[in-house]
Amino acid sequence: MAYWSHRNEARFRAELRQAERDLDAGRLASARNRLQGLTARHPGEAESWFLLGLCEKARGKPAEALEAWNQAQAAAGSPFGTKAAIKRSELLIESGRFAEAEAILEALPRLEGQDAADVRFSLDMLYRLQGRTEDLRRLQLEPWRFGPDSPDLVLRHNYSLDISIYPSHLVKKLTSHSPPDDDRVWLCLANLAIRDGRPDEAMPLLKKCLERRPDDIPVWRTMLDAAVDSGDVPDAWRALEHVPASEYSTARRLRLRAWFASKMGDEKLEEETLRAVVVEEPGDMVSLDRLAQIALARGDSAEADRLRHRRAEVDALRARYAKLIDRKDRVALAAELEKLATELGRKIEARGWSLIRQGKAGKEPVIEPRSEAGATLAQEFADLEPRIASFSSNRSPESTASTVIPFFVDDAERVGLSFAYDNGHATRRPPPPEAMGGGIGILDYDGDGRLDVYAV
Amino acid sequence: MFPPSRPASANADRLFRNKGDGTFEDASTRARIAGFPGGYGHGVTVGDYDNDGKPDLFLTRWRSYALYRNKGDGTFEDVTERVGLGGDRDWPTSAAFADLDLDGDLDLYVCHYLKYDETNPKRCQNDDSSKHECNPLDFDALPDHAFRNDGGKFVDVTQDAGLFENTGRGLGVIAADLDGDNLVDLYVANDLSANYLYKNLGGFRFEEVGLATGAAASASGGYKAGMGVACGDLDADGLVDLAVTNYLNESTTFYKSLGNGLFVDRSEAIGIAAPTRLLLGFGLTFLDADNDGRLDVLSANGHVIDPRPKFPWMMPLQLLMGGPDGRLRDVSSKAGAPFGPIHLGRGLATGDLDNDGRLDALVICQNEPLVYLHNQTASRKDRHFVGFKLEGTKSNRDGIGAILTIHSGKRSWVVPRFGGGSYQSAEDLKLHVGLGDETKIDRVEVKWPSGKVDVFSDLKSDSVYLIREGEPKVKTICGPASGT
Numbered sequence: 001m002a003y004w005s006h007r008n009e010a011r012f013r014a015e016l017r018q019a020e021r022d023l024d025a026g027r028l029a030s031a032r033n034r035l036q037g038l039t040a041r042h043p044g045e046a047e048s049w050f051l052l053g054l055c056e057k058a059r060g061k062p063a064e065a066l067e068a069w070n071q072a073q074a075a076a077g078s079p080f081g082t083k084a085a086i087k088r089s090e091l092l093i094e095s096g097r098f099a100e101a102e103a104i105l106e107a108l109p110r111l112e113g114q115d116a117a118d119v120r121f122s123l124d125m126l127y128r129l130q131g132r133t134e135d136l137r138r139l140q141l142e143p144w145r146f147g148p149d150s151p152d153l154v155l156r157h158n159y160s161l162d163i164s165i166y167p168s169h170l171v172k173k174l175t176s177h178s179p180p181d182d183d184r185v186w187l188c189l190a191n192l193a194i195r196d197g198r199p200d201e202a203m204p205l206l207k208k209c210l211e212r213r214p215d216d217i218p219v220w221r222t223m224l225d226a227a228v229d230s231g232d233v234p235d236a237w238r239a240l241e242h243v244p245a246s247e248y249s250t251a252r253r254l255r256l257r258a259w260f261a262s263k264m265g266d267e268k269l270e271e272e273t274l275r276a277v278v279v280e281e282p283g284d285m286v287s288l289d290r291l292a293q294i295a296l297a298r299g300d301s302a303e304a305d306r307l308r309h310r311r312a313e314v315d316a317l318r319a320r321y322a323k324l325i326d327r328k329d330r331v332a333l334a335a336e337l338e339k340l341a342t343e344l345g346r347k348i349e350a351r352g353w354s355l356i357r358q359g360k361a362g363k364e365p366v367i368e369p370r371s372e373a374g375a376t377l378a379q380e381f382a383d384l385e386p387r388i389a390s391f392s393s394n395r396s397p398e399s400t401a402s403t404v405i406p407f408f409v410d411d412a413e414r415v416g417l418s419f420a421y422d423n424g425h426a427t428r429r430p431p432p433p434e435a436m437g438g439g440i441g442i443l444d445y446d447g448d449g450r451l452d453v454y455a456v
Numbered sequence: 457m458f459p460p461s462r463p464a465s466a467n468a469d470r471l472f473r474n475k476g477d478g479t480f481e482d483a484s485t486r487a488r489i490a491g492f493p494g495g496y497g498h499g500v501t502v503g504d505y506d507n508d509g510k511p512d513l514f515l516t517r518w519r520s521y522a523l524y525r526n527k528g529d530g531t532f533e534d535v536t537e538r539v540g541l542g543g544d545r546d547w548p549t550s551a552a553f554a555d556l557d558l559d560g561d562l563d564l565y566v567c568h569y570l571k572y573d574e575t576n577p578k579r580c581q582n583d584d585s586s587k588h589e590c591n592p593l594d595f596d597a598l599p600d601h602a603f604r605n606d607g608g609k610f611v612d613v614t615q616d617a618g619l620f621e622n623t624g625r626g627l628g629v630i631a632a633d634l635d636g637d638n639l640v641d642l643y644v645a646n647d648l649s650a651n652y653l654y655k656n657l658g659g660f661r662f663e664e665v666g667l668a669t670g671a672a673a674s675a676s677g678g679y680k681a682g683m684g685v686a687c688g689d690l691d692a693d694g695l696v697d698l699a700v701t702n703y704l705n706e707s708t709t710f711y712k713s714l715g716n717g718l719f720v721d722r723s724e725a726i727g728i729a730a731p732t733r734l735l736l737g738f739g740l741t742f743l744d745a746d747n748d749g750r751l752d753v754l755s756a757n758g759h760v761i762d763p764r765p766k767f768p769w770m771m772p773l774q775l776l777m778g779g780p781d782g783r784l785r786d787v788s789s790k791a792g793a794p795f796g797p798i799h800l801g802r803g804l805a806t807g808d809l810d811n812d813g814r815l816d817a818l819v820i821c822q823n824e825p826l827v828y829l830h831n832q833t834a835s836r837k838d839r840h841f842v843g844f845k846l847e848g849t850k851s852n853r854d855g856i857g858a859i860l861t862i863h864s865g866k867r868s869w870v871v872p873r874f875g876g877g878s879y880q881s882a883e884d885l886k887l888h889v890g891l892g893d894e895t896k897i898d899r900v901e902v903k904w905p906s907g908k909v910d911v912f913s914d915l916k917s918d919s920v921y922l923i924r925e926g927e928p929k930v931k932t933i934c935g936p937a938s939g940t
Contacts, residue, residue: 165705168734169768197731197786229730289675293720305668312667328586404834405787406745406752406775408817410794412828416480419470421802423822424458424496432572432592433518433547434458435760436627438820439499439803439880443511445487446530449933450474451807451884452483453818454513455826456497 012038016048023055031055039071046078053087062091079115082108086118093125096178098185102126112146128164129171130184131191131225132218134247137161138367141348147362152331155352159325166195183212190222199230217243228256233263233391240377248377251281251345257381258287264387267294283318283344285311317343331356419455459574460496460518467494469515478810483530492534495520499803499880503553503562505539506608507853516548516566516880518574523610540610546598547572550684552876554631554640555852555905556617557660561605562852565619565642565876567626568598589761592647592681597625600644604660618662624649628685628740631875632696633857635717638907640857640875643671645682645700655717665717671698674709675721681706681736684804684879688742689870690751691726691782696859696872699728701737701755701879704767708732708740708755727783728753728776735771736760739804739879743815744890745791745831747839749867750778754829756801756819756879770798773819773827794829807884811934813841813918815888820881838893843920845886845933846873850906851925854885857905864894864917891917900930 015034022031035052042048049072056065065087072084085104092101105123110116120139127136140157148154171192178185186209190202203226209219220242227236236259245253254277261270271294277287292307321340324333338353352366378385412418421438423430441454467490473483484490495517502511510526521541524532536542547569553562570592572578580590599622603610614620624646634641639656646652650672654662666672673679681703690697695713702708707729711719723729732755739756746752757771775791776784788795799821809816814831821827833839842862846855856875862868871887891897897915904910904925912930915921920934 165767166734167766169764170766173765195730195733197727197729197733199730286675289670289721292670296714296718296720308667308670315673404746404748404836404839405790406777406831406833407790408745408775408792408794408829409832410827411830412818412826415478415828415830416482417472417818417826417828419472419826420824421497421820421822421826422468430761431458431574431577432570432590432595432760433496433574436549436569437496437498437802437880438822439497439516439550439882440805440818440820440826441500441502441513441882442805442807442809442818442884443502443513443882444474444884445471445511445526445532446473447510447528448474448476450476450811451809452474453472453480453809454500454502454882455470455472455818455820456500456515456803456880 012042012045016051019048019051019055023051023058026058028055028059032059039068043071044075046072046075046080046084049075050080050084050087053084057087057091062095066091082115086115086122089122093122093174096174096176096185097182098126098129098178098188099182102184110142117143126184128167129174129191130187130218131166131195131222133161134221135218141367144352144362144366151352151356151361152334155337155349155356156325156330158348158352159321159346163322166191168192168195183209187219187222190226194222194226194229197229199226202226203235215242217247221247224256228259231263233260233388236260237378237385237388240381243377245375245377245380249281249347251277251284253377253380254280255284255287256377257384258290260381260384260388263391264384266387267297270294281345283314283346285314285318288314314344321346417453417455421456458496458518460494465494466490467492469494469497469500474809486530488531488533489524492522492524492532495522498548499550500882501551501553501876502882502885503564503856503875504853505553505562505564505605507561509847509853511854511885514551514553514564516545516551519544519546521545521548521566539608541603548601549626550628550876550878550880552629552631552642552874553854554642554856554875556602556631556640556642556656557604558639558658558905560848560850560852560906561607562854562856562875563605563660564603564610565629565631566601566603567629567644568600569627569647570595570625571598592625593649595625597623597646597649600624600626600629613660617660618657618664619654621652621664624652626652627683628700628879629876630685630687630698631856632687632872633859633905634696634698634713636715638903638905640905641717643685643687643698645685646679647681647683649679651679651682651700653717653719669718670721671711671719674702674706674723680709683736683738684740684755685877686740686742686753687872687874687877688751689872690742690753690778691722692750692869694861694868694870696870699740699742699753701732701740701757704736704759704763705733708735708737708753725783727785731774731776731784731786734768735774737774738802739819739881741804741806741817741878741883743806743817744778744841744888745775745815746777746833747814747841747890747892748778749869749890749892749894750780752777753784754804754806754817756799756804756821758798758800758802758821768798770800772796772798773801773829792832794827799824799827802879803881804878805881805883806888807886808843808888811920813843840891840893840895840917841888842891842897842915842917843886843888843934844900845920845922846902847922847924848904848906849925850908851904855902855904855923855925856885859903860887860889861901861903862889862897863899863901864891864897867892867894886920 019034038048053065053068069084069088089101089104186205190205193202224239258273288311292304295303334357341350423434439456472480498516510528513524515522525535551566556563580594628645630643642654644652653666653671684701686699698711710723712722735757737755742751753776762769777787803820806817817829819827848855858873860871902910921930
């Protein structure tokens with residue numbers, strides 16, 4: 001720009017604004033003409049490339065848009081380089097190209113401001129699709145450092161991570177046109193398989209992922225999930241050797257330890273560990289329930305009863321917390337939220353509410369900074385290792401050739417069972433009574449020994 | 457149309473008669489069904505309420521019940537008013553026939569959902585007056601109703617029976633002896649609040665023991681959105697278990713029986729949690745689809761609102777197969793074309809519609825043709841079955857509440873004849889049991905609701921037998937089935 005005359009620069013700016021107006025007004029051909037001229041004359045100017053990218057996207061030309069934004073990114077030092085990178089990664093996500101999008105996003109700075117929020121938003125999406133809850137949590141707590149406008153919302157997001165649903169539908173949709181060699185797509189599909197209850201199908205995908213990134217923690221964490229879901233002790237142990245203990249909360253690590261104990265048939269160790277879990281995280285109802293089962297199996301029905309009642313109390317606390325944290329005036333309720341979060345063992349949130357209550361949100365951290373190095377989970381569980389060695393992989397006892405899978409055909413039309421339940425309302429949001437209907441009865445009404453059908 | 461017109465339009469329900477050649481004909485007009493007053497239909501249950509040997513039909517509809525008495529000549533009569541079941545009945549859903557007072561005839565339990573004013577649909581606000589999408593908890597729950605069969609009249613005894621809980625929005629019900637005291641208990645799946653386990657104390661008195669017995673809520677806590685219920689010995693330990701379909705991300709819950717009416721959530725352990733996590737289930741049934749001697753689990757699924765693009769709206773049917781390791785695994789993708797398409801699945805019921813020894817199933821989905829899951833599983837030498845039709849004499853004629861124990865070789869099966877089940881649907885009352893490679897049944901024991909126990913020995917497999925309470929011999933209804 002230093003070589004430009006003021007006149008030239010003024011003309012360049014005027015033309016850029018005109019192109020922007022054309023773009024806003026939907027005059028795409030005119031905007032594109034102008035921007036192509038500008039980028040040809042001043043290829044080092046990021047903003048014109050950025051606008052050209054928007055224009056190409058609006059014209060339905062994703063490849064051209066990606067290329068224009070790529071050029072904008074190449075022009076170092078301009079804020080439009082960052083904006084272009086964000087736009088580019090958004091479009092890559094929409095096209096199912098997750099690995100590329102992730103590389104771009106993770107290289108961008110995430111400090112304060114709108115751009116940083118946009119980067120976090122897209123990364124949030126990518127982590128969510130890949131089932132990377134731990135990374136999501138760290139990401140969502142990041143704004144806390146900057147003294148966020150709504151610290152309560154940061155805590156609300158942290159809470160909602162524990163009740164959020166895996167976006168299976170979105171994974172299927174976005175990956176349907178993915179390039180075949182995108183290893184982050186494989187990771188998504190592995191997660192989908194696990195959450196669909198097909199952990200065995202996740203394994204080959206994860207092995208492929210590891211060939212690309214042998215020490216990648218997100219992949220090893222997913223490997224651990226898959227192994228635990230399919231009850232495979234040796235595979236789970238292998239994953240532990242690659243996951244730093246600092247990745248998981250204390251309660252989560254104890255639960256994992258209890259799982260190994262139960263797999264080894266060591267009910268005493270399991271019970272002892274689960275007791276530690278519910279001290280660390282009193283709101284863990286699954287562990288309370290399992291403790292009750294163990295007590296029952298031992299014939300200690302008084303203890304089982306106590307644990308069941310404890311669980312019911314915890315459930316009431318949890319319901320109260322869920323209700324309060326959803327309220328818009330939650331900041332005013334910080335004291336009660338802090339108390340509930342403490343009683344449930346939700347440590348990050350308890351600390352967060354406490355800081356909000358004292359007016360220190362953002363000034364003091366809610367989590368300890370992450371330590372990169374440190375022991376792996378396997379090192380932490382070293383006392384279990386000698387007993388793990390006796391397990392052999394239990395992979396697919398079912399894939400023996402003799403298995404017959406039940407097989408059905410839909411013969412309704414062929415046999416004359418033509419009936420359709422009409423809820424009278426085909427829209428996306430039927431009133432409740434219309435969402436629920438339809439029943440079927442099977443009976444031999446005429447006593448001829450053959451089953452007839454009553455359709456409601 | 458909803459709300460339905462008043463007075464009620466003609467009955468749009470359909471009765472299909474099995475012609476015996478594998479096809480069906482619409483017999484609604486001939487059987488007089490088509491001429492009865494209709495309504496906005498919800499569900500159906502089947503039972504011989506007058507013990508005349510002919511199955512009758514009970515219907516739940518928006519703001520009404522209907523009872524169709526089977527006259528035995530191929531026609532039905534509408535006896536709703538005569539038996540005392542007329543009038544405005546708000547929002548009934550699933551129902552179950554069972555002899556709750558052990559007097560030998562079938563009483564009736566009807567789940568009711570929530571208070572909804574169709575003339576003035578509610579808008580929902582948060583405590584801080586922001587708006588949200590209404591969910592069932594925004595509407596008051598309606599109490600379920602229990603009716604005692606007094607010689608063919610149904611008398612509402614909900615209050616006196618101790619069944620008047622008004623916190624539950626009932627969607628599914630099972631009537632079976634769940635604590636081994638020979639009295640028929642009731643298990644009710646409620647939407648978003650604790651499920652009920654009503655322990656039968658005798659004399660048509662019940663006590664709600666859901667929380668104390670572990671059957672009220674799943675281990676992860678937070679009451680789930682219970683929809684449909686299944687009942688049977690899923691883990692083959694000789695005790696009758698329960699399972700409940702839930703909302704998206706809540707997974708189907710498997711309540712393993714520990715005996716004496718105690719239950720624990722073992723959804724993860726049996727492998728039902730993971731494959732059902734991304735489904736919103738309604739109809740649910742245990743069945744041995746391949747006659748390998750292990751129960752499988754079939755479900756109809758579909759959301760109640762459209763949550764796209766993040767989550768699915770319509771969903772596929774699902775078949776989980778019981779494996780030799782005691783765990784269920786999802787075999788839907790290999791179980792044939794009907795498991796491909798997505799639906800708004802609701803009601804689901806099983807029965808061997810073509811008498812070939814393989815259990816078929818029917819599924820009602822919203823706004824599309826019903827699905828007939830015609831079982832075509834390859835026949836093998838090591839796949840056998842046996843069927844039983846129960847006929848009570850002292851007990852109710854349908855034998856609802858009876859429990860069969862079958863011994864064959866080293867294996868045994870415990871099979872309850874429960875009332876209700878699944879979601880707003882009624883399965884065939886005959887019991888179908890897969891036997892794996894067993895071709896001979898050493899011993900069958902029937903524990904009737906009356907307390908009587910009948911024992912038979914040395915029966916051949918691949919047959920359907922009639923067991924009449926108190927008679928020394930079974931009668932073969934259907935010989936070794938061809939083709940299996």
